[in-house]
Amino acid sequence: MLGALVSVLSALCFSTSDILVRRGVVRAPAAHAAFVTVILGVPLFAIATLVSGQLFRAGDLSLSSYGLLAGAGLIHYVFGRYFNYAAISAIGAARAGPVQALSLPYSVVIALLFLDEEVTGVMAAGIALMLVGPALMVERQPSRPVAAAAAAVAAGGQRDPAAAAPA
Known part of the structure; x- marks a missing residue:
């Protein structure tokens, strides 16, 4: 616990x-x-x-x-x-964040190769399920605000509209 x-x-x-x-x-x-x-x-x-x-x-x-x-x-x-x-x-x-969740399978592969650890069937199924999230995030198209911010940066503007607002 x-x-x-x-x-x-x-x-x-x-x-x-x-x-x-x-x-x-x-x-x-x-x-x-x-x-x-x-x-x-x-x-x-x-x-x-x-x-x-x-x-x-x-x-x-x-x-x-x-x-x-x-x-x-x-x-x-x-x-x-x-x-x-x-x-x-x-x-x-x-x-x-979700893409960085790939550290789990990297850790598993390194543990298998260098530490002689074993992966059970349940662990393998869990790892496979955890890979779905990062795969979906990588394939997803950027949302409108992200695309608009990228266009603003390319045009020489602010990266984040909130950063331009006075504090």
Whole structure:
């Protein structure tokens, strides 16, 4: 039960982050968004590890664990964030989210190849069903507001009409 609750809270945090990023990349490139979030993330994470006591347990990890986690951090924070923010900037959070759900089958394939994990029939059926959403989102034509915004950008106008309104 705790795992499911934490998963729901994680999804809520990531989806809220995507919405905030969408508003932030209206006038700035994705690289700036990645830079700002990484710069803010490091000290905030350091404070969280200090408060939770995990900072003092850093010696519990093996050298190979540090290497693997450093690789994961590099892929996630440098490449993953940039590509996530670029996707949100290009197609919006509502369309980028379902496409990014493809991380599930990628994770399954990597786990099968490198970790010798197994997929049951029920898991395979669930994965197949989860692939339907991203496939539908990719094939869907952009709505009128998105097409109008793209035309405005091509004409040198604002990307987001709400961004032009005074705050």
